[in-house]
Amino acid sequence: MLIKSLNLKIVLxxxxxxxxxxxxxxxxxxxxxxxxxxxxxxxxxxxxxxSNTGYSWWMWTPGDTVDTSTQSIIGNGYHPDQPxxxxxxxxxxxxxxxCQYCHSSARRSPIAGIPSLNTCMGCHKLVNTDRDxxxxxxxxxxxxxxxxxxxxxxxxxxxxxxxxxxxxxxxQCQECHGPVETTETAEQWAPLQMxxxxxxxxxxxxxxxxxxxxx
Amino acid sequence: xxxxxxxxxxxxxxxxxxxxxxxxNKAIVPGDFYAAAxxxxxxxxxxxxxxxxxMEDPTGKEFPLDRRDFMKxxxxxxxxSAATGCINRPVEKAIPYVNQPKDQVPGTPTYYASTxxxxxxxxGMVVKTREGRPTKLEGNPGHPVSQGALCALGQASIQGLYHxxxxxxxxxxxxxxxxxxxxxxxxxxxxxxxxxxxKIGILTCxxxxxxxxxxxxxxxxxxxxxxxxxxxxxxxxxxxITEAHKLAFGVNAMPRFDLRNADNIVGIGxxxxxxxxxPIYQAKSFSQAHAYRNGKMGKLTQFEATLSLKGEGxxxxxxxxxxxxxxxxxxxxxALHENNASKGTAEEKSRVKEILDQYSEQISNAxxxxxxxxxxxxxxxxxxxxxxxxxxxxxxxxFNEDSTSLQLVAILINILIGAYxxxxxxxxxxxxxxxxxxxxxxxxxxxxxxDVLCHRYKPxx
Numbered sequence: 224m225l226i227k228s229l230n231l232k233i234v235l236x237x238x239x240x241x242x243x244x245x246x247x248x249x250x251x252x253x254x255x256x257x258x259x260x261x262x263x264x265x266x267x268x269x270x271x272x273x274s275n276t277g278y279s280w281w282m283w284t285p286g287d288t289v290d291t292s293t294q295s296i297i298g299n300g301y302h303p304d305q306p307x308x309x310x311x312x313x314x315x316x317x318x319x320x321x322c323q324y325c326h327s328s329a330r331r332s333p334i335a336g337i338p339s340l341n342t343c344m345g346c347h348k349l350v351n352t353d354r355d356x357x358x359x360x361x362x363x364x365x366x367x368x369x370x371x372x373x374x375x376x377x378x379x380x381x382x383x384x385x386x387x388x389x390x391x392x393x394x395q396c397q398e399c400h401g402p403v404e405t406t407e408t409a410e411q412w413a414p415l416q417m418x419x420x421x422x423x424x425x426x427x428x429x430x431x432x433x434x435x436x437x438x
Numbered sequence: 439x440x441x442x443x444x445x446x447x448x449x450x451x452x453x454x455x456x457x458x459x460x461x462x463n464k465a466i467v468p469g470d471f472y473a474a475a476x477x478x479x480x481x482x483x484x485x486x487x488x489x490x491x492x493m494e495d496p497t498g499k500e501f502p503l504d505r506r507d508f509m510k511x512x513x514x515x516x517x518x519s520a521a522t523g524c525i526n527r528p529v530e531k532a533i534p535y536v537n538q539p540k541d542q543v544p545g546t547p548t549y550y551a552s553t554x555x556x557x558x559x560x561x562g563m564v565v566k567t568r569e570g571r572p573t574k575l576e577g578n579p580g581h582p583v584s585q586g587a588l589c590a591l592g593q594a595s596i597q598g599l600y601h602x603x604x605x606x607x608x609x610x611x612x613x614x615x616x617x618x619x620x621x622x623x624x625x626x627x628x629x630x631x632x633x634x635x636x637k638i639g640i641l642t643c644x645x646x647x648x649x650x651x652x653x654x655x656x657x658x659x660x661x662x663x664x665x666x667x668x669x670x671x672x673x674x675x676x677x678x679i680t681e682a683h684k685l686a687f688g689v690n691a692m693p694r695f696d697l698r699n700a701d702n703i704v705g706i707g708x709x710x711x712x713x714x715x716x717p718i719y720q721a722k723s724f725s726q727a728h729a730y731r732n733g734k735m736g737k738l739t740q741f742e743a744t745l746s747l748k749g750e751g752x753x754x755x756x757x758x759x760x761x762x763x764x765x766x767x768x769x770x771x772x773a774l775h776e777n778n779a780s781k782g783t784a785e786e787k788s789r790v791k792e793i794l795d796q797y798s799e800q801i802s803n804a805x806x807x808x809x810x811x812x813x814x815x816x817x818x819x820x821x822x823x824x825x826x827x828x829x830x831x832x833x834x835x836x837f838n839e840d841s842t843s844l845q846l847v848a849i850l851i852n853i854l855i856g857a858y859x860x861x862x863x864x865x866x867x868x869x870x871x872x873x874x875x876x877x878x879x880x881x882x883x884x885x886x887x888x889d890v891l892c893h894r895y896k897p898x899x
Contacts, residue, residue, distance in 0.1 A: 265511050287529040303529065332545035339538035367536055374530040 301411040303373040307356040308408055316404035322396045329396075333385035337372050340364050375409045376400075382417075382436050398423070542570065551578055554592040555894070558644055558673045559716035563588050572596060583719045631889055635660035639888035641668045641881060641895055644676065644873045653893075666888065668881040669873035670895060674837025675715050681875040682845030683864075690874055693862045697723035700828035700861040702821055705740045706770070706848070707763035708830040711748040715834075739818060741766045741810070746833075756810050764840045765804040767831050767847040768797055773815035774854040779823040781856035790850050828852065828861035 248264040289303070314320050323329055328336035344364050347357050363370055378384050389399075397403065401412025413419060424431045534544070541548050547566045554561045554575070562581025566574040575596050579586035598604065608624035609616040619627075632638055638660050640653050654664045671677065676692065683691050695710065697703060697720060710720040727736040728751075740752035743760040758766050774780050775790050782790075794801065805812055822829070831848035832841060852862055 261511065265514065289529055328543045328545060331543045334545040336544045337532050337534045339535035341535070341537045364536060369533045369536050371531045371533050374532040377530055 299411050299414050301375060302408070303375065305373055305408050306370055307359055309356075310407045311403045311409065312405055312407055322403070323390075329386040330390040332387060333383070335386050340370060375411050376415065378415060383438060384436060392429075539570070544569070547573070551581075553647070554584070554588065554595065555643075556589075556591040556595045557713065557717070558671045558676055559583060559718065560644075561588060561592060561716075561718050563592060572599060577718070583716055585718070585722050587718050587722065589717050632660070636662055637888050638662040639666040639668060639881070639885060639890040640893065641670060641885075641890055642893040643895070644669055644671055666884075668877045668885075670878050670881065671873050672895075673713065673715070673834045674841060675832055675834045676873050677837065677875070677878065678832055678841035678845045679715070680873060681842045682849055684875040685842070686846060686849045687864075689864070691864050693858075693864050695720060695723070695828065695830060696861050696863055697727040697828065700727055700826050700857070701734070701736050702825040702827035703727065703736065703738045704770070704818065704822065704827070704829045705738065705742070705748060705752070706767050706829065706831040706844075707742050707758075707833050707836060708740075709746050709748060709833040709835075710830055711751065712746055713834040714830075737821075756814070758808050758810065761836075761838070761840070762808050763831060763836070764844045764847065765800060765808050766810070767829075767844060767851060768794070768801055769804050769808060769810070769812075769815050770818065770829070771847055771851050771854070772801060773812075773819040774822070774851060777816075777819045777823060780819075780854045781823070782853045786850075786853055790854065793847075793850065822855045826860060827855050828857045829855065 245264075248260070252261055252264075289301070314325075315322060325338040325342055326335045327338070327342075328334060340360065340363060343360055347360055351357050352361070360370075399413050401410075403409070403412075420436070421431055424435075535542075538544075547568050550565045550567065552563055552565050554563045561584035562578035563584060564576050564578045565572045566576070573596070575588060575593055577584040577586045577588040577592075607618040608621055610619050610624060610627055611617075638657060639662070640657065642649070642653060650667065650669075653667050657664050657666055680690065680692055683689060683693065692715070695715065697710075703724070708714065711717070711724060714720050724738075728738060729736070737754075738748075738752045739754045739756075740749045741756045741758045741763070742749045743758055743762065749755045771790065772794055775787065775794060780787070821827075829848055829851045831851075832844050852858055858864070
């Protein structure tokens with residue numbers, strides 16, 4: 224009885240981080256196996272996980288997490304704030320700069336690559352140096368500090384997506400990234416789920432073998 | 439397949455081809471399959487059930503959950519949590535370069551050609567780097583020494599780069615204490631130590647590139663004589679072989695052992711497959727020499743005191759006493775000299791005779807000491823003179839006062855069997871600038887008066 228009430232207290236106190244409770248519960252179970260205590264523990268876990276605010280006990284995520292109240296995070300629509308409001312509409316749309324002028328590693332490597340700061344400074348040493356964002360860039364460049372952009376398109380680690388073959392097969396950037404030239408800051412346009420990948424692969428009659436992407 | 443057929447396989451060269459006669463074999467039909475012994479011997483089942491009955495827990499206490507219930511409950515808990523848990527998405531940052539180097543493309547490795555410096559062989563290697571950090575070392579396929587391979591030592595040398603005890607800053611020794619300092623401060627200490635710079639010595643290893651030239655330029659610029667550059671190798675073979683070739687031919691050179699051009703190889707205490715002069719090159723060329731080619735296989739005869747990797751792979755192995763390499767090679771030299779078919783000019787043969795006379799006392803007792811019969815050497819001499827052959831003597835770790843004499847005798851043997859120019863090549867060798875013979879002795883005599891810069895080595899003498 225004492226142990227049970229102790230468990231309850233621990234659950235209530237550490238409702239944000241359940242792993243100590245699970246640890247304790249397992250230790251008690253090893254010490255004195257009891258079905259009732261086990262069921263109680265499982266029920267507490269489930270209840271706690273349902274009322275979880277930040278993260279759950281079994282998948283603790285380091286660092287910040289996306290605010291689910293304002294952002295859609297499954298599938299498309301992820302549109303986080305960036306250090307500066309870089310406008311794709313201005314650069315790619317109005318000024319008609321080709322995508323791969325800045326994202327030059329897209330045709331050479333797995334990742335398209337957010338351009339390095341010296342790519343920005345190539346033009347902005349001279350262009351619009353009086354604007355605030357450009358001043359921010361110049362300051363960072365002179366201090367030799369990189370800009371920490373927020374990653375928008377993020378695939379699970381078990382997917383080995385590479386840009387290079389897609390670019391070489393002349394897949395347009397817009398087919399996956401949407402009408403980038405009409406949007407301001409970067410936004411996830413496609414759901415990037417496996418079904419969406421497979422759909423396009425079937426339509427274009429290219430490999431849908433598992434180890435094309437999972438290897 | 440009948441056993442009679444097997445005897446013909448030896449003459450049939452197609453046996454080892456993929457579409458050989460083995461494919462015509464009947465499919466293997468599995469026999470009866472039993473899951474447990476009880477199916478075959480019912481008595482066992484009866485016995486084991488009795489035993490199980492006795493073994494039952496007398497206390498009656500059991501874990502209240504069996505495995506299936508545990509899995510059910512646990513997965514129910516996991517699913518309940520997963521329903522809310524997996525929708526957390528971390529905010530991930532993407533941090534590009536400030537100044538992207540020209541040879542770096544994010545996400546792709548960059549490869550650089552380099553030289554392995556784990557041993558004195560100097561194999562060419564390819565370094566895979568990601569974002570400027572080496573991650574993997576492999577042999578350079580275009581390099582004549584490594585030919586695309588890299589030994590275990592070389593592969594592991596990447597660990598040295600990221601070793602936690604690796605020095606990350608220069609250290610200055612004050613009394614018994616080593617203190618990490620800035621480079622500027624270290625240069626200051628060095629400058630103070632060197633004074634006018636006329637008494638600087640440099641101790642370094644053999645080099646494949648322009649390192650020695652750089653060191654000589656440095657010494658000249660500082661005002662010290664260029665002869666203050668001393669070379670040293672931990673591999674004893676480099677010293678004894680270069681010293682012996684200096685004495686025999688008057689050249690600073692290290693011959694290249696091209697085992698591909700030898701069908702009959704004799705090793706006298708040699709460890710050319712383990713370390714030798716250049717392990718990868720020698721292992722690669724030996725695998726070709728020992729392979730089945732031109733209708734016959736290469737042969738390796740090994741005389742050695744302790745069983746080595748090479749002794750295990752040898753066709754014939756004779757155990758000899760420790761430090762018996764010199765006597766063994768002298769016995770072989772005598773056998774070759776007495777053979778009428780031996781090569782070499784009359785002058786060379788008279789030199790050999792002189793040496794054999796000089797050592798006649800030791801040779802007369804040698805057969806007993808070495809423990810290998812005289813007929814063995816006579817037969818070996820016969821076969822060495824008939825085929826393309828090579829004699830390798832001395833191990834990399836056996837470095838004693840006899841090492842140079844041993845190499846000299848090996849040179850004479852190789853002259854008598856005509857190995858020079860075929861299996862022993864005095865071209866640029868494994869290393870364009872190997873160690874200079876006599877440097878170590880010179881260093882020991884002169885180093886006391888000098889301020890010595892040590893490159894790669896930390897001498898305790």
